[in-house]
Amino acid sequence: MEANSTIITSGSDIADEVRAYIADHFLADFGPDLNYDTDLFVAGVIDSFGFAELVVFLEKRFNVHFEGEELTADNLNTVSNMVNTIRKKLDAS
Amino acid sequence: MPVSTATMCVACVLPDSFPGIEFDSQGLCNFCQDAPPVATVGELFRALKEKMAAAIEARTSSGSDGYDCIVAYSGGKDSTYALKVMMETYRLNCLAVTIDNGFMSAQAKKNCDTVTSALSVDHVVFKPSSDFMNKMYVQSVRSPEVHTKAAIKRASNVCNSCINLINIHMIKLALQHDAPIVAGGYIGGQVPKDAAMMDIDLSVLIKSRQTMQSRYTDFFGETAMKYLRLPENLVERSRLKNVLIVNPLLTVQVSEEQIIDDISALGWKRTLDTGKNSSNCRLNDLGIAVHHRQYGFNPYVFEISEQVRNGLLDRKTALEKAYSIPALSEVAWQAKQIGLNLDEI
Numbered sequence: 001m002e003a004n005s006t007i008i009t010s011g012s013d014i015a016d017e018v019r020a021y022i023a024d025h026f027l028a029d030f031g032p033d034l035n036y037d038t039d040l041f042v043a044g045v046i047d048s049f050g051f052a053e054l055v056v057f058l059e060k061r062f063n064v065h066f067e068g069e070e071l072t073a074d075n076l077n078t079v080s081n082m083v084n085t086i087r088k089k090l091d092a093s
Numbered sequence: 094m095p096v097s098t099a100t101m102c103v104a105c106v107l108p109d110s111f112p113g114i115e116f117d118s119q120g121l122c123n124f125c126q127d128a129p130p131v132a133t134v135g136e137l138f139r140a141l142k143e144k145m146a147a148a149i150e151a152r153t154s155s156g157s158d159g160y161d162c163i164v165a166y167s168g169g170k171d172s173t174y175a176l177k178v179m180m181e182t183y184r185l186n187c188l189a190v191t192i193d194n195g196f197m198s199a200q201a202k203k204n205c206d207t208v209t210s211a212l213s214v215d216h217v218v219f220k221p222s223s224d225f226m227n228k229m230y231v232q233s234v235r236s237p238e239v240h241t242k243a244a245i246k247r248a249s250n251v252c253n254s255c256i257n258l259i260n261i262h263m264i265k266l267a268l269q270h271d272a273p274i275v276a277g278g279y280i281g282g283q284v285p286k287d288a289a290m291m292d293i294d295l296s297v298l299i300k301s302r303q304t305m306q307s308r309y310t311d312f313f314g315e316t317a318m319k320y321l322r323l324p325e326n327l328v329e330r331s332r333l334k335n336v337l338i339v340n341p342l343l344t345v346q347v348s349e350e351q352i353i354d355d356i357s358a359l360g361w362k363r364t365l366d367t368g369k370n371s372s373n374c375r376l377n378d379l380g381i382a383v384h385h386r387q388y389g390f391n392p393y394v395f396e397i398s399e400q401v402r403n404g405l406l407d408r409k410t411a412l413e414k415a416y417s418i419p420a421l422s423e424v425a426w427q428a429k430q431i432g433l434n435l436d437e438i
Contacts, residue, residue: 024113025113026241026242027112027113041300041301042304044238044242046241046243046301047240047244048293048301050241051297051301052291052293069294071292077300
């Protein structure tokens with residue numbers, strides 16, 4: 001898998017990039033009603049298509065691969081959960 | 094009705110009203126700046142095709158007697174080509190499924206019969222109640238928040254609702270038949286670029302749809318659950334844990350002309366009553382007219398721009414398709430049929 005060359009140094013780097021992607025691609029306005037712990041499905045930010053798109057972005061950008069059982073909404077439904085999941089995979093690699 | 098083409102990308106025709114668009118000093122949009130060079134597109138398509146072929150092989154190697162693939166088949170040119178590819182290139186045992194949304198062109202219905210006969214493929218038609226469909230269409234116009242904000246980039250709200258219903262129906266059939274694959278006729282720009290294949294975990298799908306379900310019920314009424322809910326017991330009874338969604342047109346670099354040539358050999362004929370951006374649906378122009386009024390761009394413009402970027406559509410034709418917006422007066426009959434007052438728009 002082709003990796004992006006920027007080195008990820010911290011969870012806040014991951015969070016910033018994920019937030020920026022979601023804001024740009026899903027036209028989401030982060031603020032009081034939408035934060036890193038907001039369930040993006042519940043908030044109506046992403047749908048099934050959007051989730052597939054998001055997974056592709058996360059895998060390419062952070063050079064990780066999610067196995068089927070990892071693609072659960074509980075792992076990837078909030079920015080915080082995405083950061084934690086990605087961080088664990090990067091630390092394990 | 095011609096629309097001003099004054100402010101748009103110098104390459105791909107996307108207008109400045111498209112969400113997230115930015116232009117450089119030469120007038121080239123950020124989507125074009127980020128796109129791979131046209132010369133490499135062929136290789137990208139080939140790589141996607143190989144990946145899809147491997148995924149299909151992995152899902153169908155067990156030699157089951159049942160259907161391998163449920164194909165969402167509208168009778169339009171793209172889904173006809175997709176059906177042809179799944180049958181002839183991948184040699185799958187397919188079930189072609191047509192959802193009659195109440196506005197299918199008579200020619201599209203004939204195309205369904207002709208093509209499924211030519212391909213010797215099993216075919217079913219499902220026609221949801223027009224009472225529900227019309228209510229869904231009207232509410233989709235009145236309450237665009239029923240869909241995610243980003244959905245406006247890929248289709249009109251009318252189309253998004255219909256597509257939703259079609260997608261869920263296909264997955265339900267896949268579960269009923271234990272068919273591991275669902276195929277659609279989406280092209281570049283209608284779905285995410287990398288969505289030639291999407292391996293959908295059914296537990297994730299159920300979770301995401303639970304959220305949407307309450308929204309659908311709020312806007313479309315309780316009857317919506319009959320059409321838009323993925324029953325958990327269906328998932329539990331099926332042997333499938335995942336469904337592989339494939340869009341074969343995202344893996345082949347073929348122009349519209351080539352597609353029409355290929356499917357004409359099966360007896361497919363052009364429709365004359367579905368507007369410039371559909372080859373099956375007579376409601377489509379209403380969706381375009383309303384979408385343009387609400388958001389300032391043709392809902393097909395991203396798909397059209399992607400075809401230009403991939404070298405599959407010339408700019409002149411792209412401009413014609415993207416910027417010929419039906420006037421509200423031209424879609425008055427569709428509005429009347431579904432019970433929409435155009436003065437609301």
